[in-house]
Amino acid sequence: MLAAPLAPPRSAAAARTAYWRRLLPLLAALACVTRAPSFARPLWNPDEGYLAVQARMLAHGGRLYETVVDRKPPLVPWLYEGAFALFGSDSLAPVRVLAILAHLLTAVLLASLARRRWGDTAGRTAGALYLLISVGLNPEDAQAATFEVFILPGTAAAMWCADRRRWGAAGTAVACAMLAKQTGGAVLMPVVWLLHRHGAPRGAVLRLAAAVGAPLLAAALLTHPAGFVFWTLTGSGTYASSLAGSELHVLARGLTNAAILTVACAGLVPPVVRALRLARTGAADLWLWAASSAAAVLLGLHFFGHYFLQLTPPLALLATAALQVLPRERLTTAVLTTACCCVLFLTWGLLAPRPELTHAQRVAAAVASRTSPADRVLVWGMHPETYWLAARIPATRYLTAGLLTNYSGGRDGPQVGERYAVRGTWPVFREELTTHAPPLVVDDSRGKPYAATRLPTLRRLLAQRYAAVGEVDGAVVYARRDL
Numbered sequence: 001m002l003a004a005p006l007a008p009p010r011s012a013a014a015a016r017t018a019y020w021r022r023l024l025p026l027l028a029a030l031a032c033v034t035r036a037p038s039f040a041r042p043l044w045n046p047d048e049g050y051l052a053v054q055a056r057m058l059a060h061g062g063r064l065y066e067t068v069v070d071r072k073p074p075l076v077p078w079l080y081e082g083a084f085a086l087f088g089s090d091s092l093a094p095v096r097v098l099a100i101l102a103h104l105l106t107a108v109l110l111a112s113l114a115r116r117r118w119g120d121t122a123g124r125t126a127g128a129l130y131l132l133i134s135v136g137l138n139p140e141d142a143q144a145a146t147f148e149v150f151i152l153p154g155t156a157a158a159m160w161c162a163d164r165r166r167w168g169a170a171g172t173a174v175a176c177a178m179l180a181k182q183t184g185g186a187v188l189m190p191v192v193w194l195l196h197r198h199g200a201p202r203g204a205v206l207r208l209a210a211a212v213g214a215p216l217l218a219a220a221l222l223t224h225p226a227g228f229v230f231w232t233l234t235g236s237g238t239y240a241s242s243l244a245g246s247e248l249h250v251l252a253r254g255l256t257n258a259a260i261l262t263v264a265c266a267g268l269v270p271p272v273v274r275a276l277r278l279a280r281t282g283a284a285d286l287w288l289w290a291a292s293s294a295a296a297v298l299l300g301l302h303f304f305g306h307y308f309l310q311l312t313p314p315l316a317l318l319a320t321a322a323l324q325v326l327p328r329e330r331l332t333t334a335v336l337t338t339a340c341c342c343v344l345f346l347t348w349g350l351l352a353p354r355p356e357l358t359h360a361q362r363v364a365a366a367v368a369s370r371t372s373p374a375d376r377v378l379v380w381g382m383h384p385e386t387y388w389l390a391a392r393i394p395a396t397r398y399l400t401a402g403l404l405t406n407y408s409g410g411r412d413g414p415q416v417g418e419r420y421a422v423r424g425t426w427p428v429f430r431e432e433l434t435t436h437a438p439p440l441v442v443d444d445s446r447g448k449p450y451a452a453t454r455l456p457t458l459r460r461l462l463a464q465r466y467a468a469v470g471e472v473d474g475a476v477v478y479a480r481r482d483l
Helices: 012-035 037-041 046-057 075-087 093-118 122-131 147-163 166-180 180-195 202-221 223-234 237-241 247-264 269-278 286-300 305-324 328-351 353-371 385-390 424-436 458-463
Strands: 375-382 440-445 466-472 475-480
Touching: 012 037, 012 093, 012 122, 012 180, 012 328, 012 424, 037 093, 046 075, 046 328, 075 093, 075 147, 075 166, 075 223, 093 122, 093 147, 093 305, 122 247, 122 305, 122 328, 122 440, 147 166, 147 180, 147 286, 147 305, 147 458, 166 180, 166 202, 180 202, 180 305, 223 305, 247 305, 269 305, 286 305, 305 328, 353 375, 353 385, 353 440, 353 466, 375 385, 440 466, 458 466
Parallel strands: 375 440
Antiparallel strands: 440 475, 466 475
């Protein structure tokens, strides 16, 4: 009896295509499921509101770092502006879809990295673990389409390219991460370490440096070079350094958010610790990536929950590396535990009330009812989303009281007031309110240290030209007297 002929061997390209044909739909479905709560609210936090208002101002002729200002680089405001141009500015659903795509791209890059190093199973594990733990924060941090979300694909792409010695592409990816938020540049550390490990040829060093610098220079030239440097680098010293009187406040926030993320990673911590005791995983660059990301979270000592998102890609890869040296049942246990934790966070996102959103909606309704669509208004507070919800134009380029008082960092200490503002902002603010006085001003400070009554310049402006005409949910409404 003749033996059956051997099946022809599959080519590496065919095997790779089949692998991704099966894995990509699964990762896409998981990305959609884990981001489903993001569509349950019109917006999640003030950062989304800030970006939405910026995008509207840019669409109406505003110029970034001149008449539209923020401490962040321009990539995410441009993404919002583009989404609004295509789909309208009444909903954040389009940018939420962009956020899903950003998470999916990050998961795919991590899966590819893990597969190259440890095999097919590791690739599937890394992609799934990342998507599961990336929701492991307060929903207002994990589900919002904010700056940190758009850092992640750039950092993952930088590591993917460096792993393949594509130094020019790695530098471009680093620059993209930095243009989403300055701390995206932390991934440059493991990229440079990989370059050093591969011998650091002169040409590769030059390609990496040029690829990092060119997009940053282009962004500066496309906006306003001096303003770009000031608002993204040199003009935020007080924000990044002042801590006096707020030590316990920021420490509690940091510990709380670290504990929340630890719960999300409960299934991954034991295998990582055990693997460290049993064997080396050969993942020095991943540890450096995690360390540099942790340094980015610590930078400025603010510890907001969304900062911790930057830790999730290296954590997913480190867990995958650890699970390769442990018995297979450990992998199943880790993934199932992580999935159960993910379900808890998704339930939290769907069911938890958002009282600050309700407050902003009430104030926005009052603003809309007292003004016409063409009116400029001033909402003095930390909720720029009020402008977006009310569909009204801000009377100033400074969308929160934080830029004018240093309250932006959530600090509750003594370093809040006019003297701690971003340099040069108060003369501009005073001129804006004097030259084109808004018909309506809302003091939404509600007893916070940046209250209008504690700021001499704003207090005088209100006393000279405005009268209190009502109160909405604790916010005081002022109307101009000559109307």
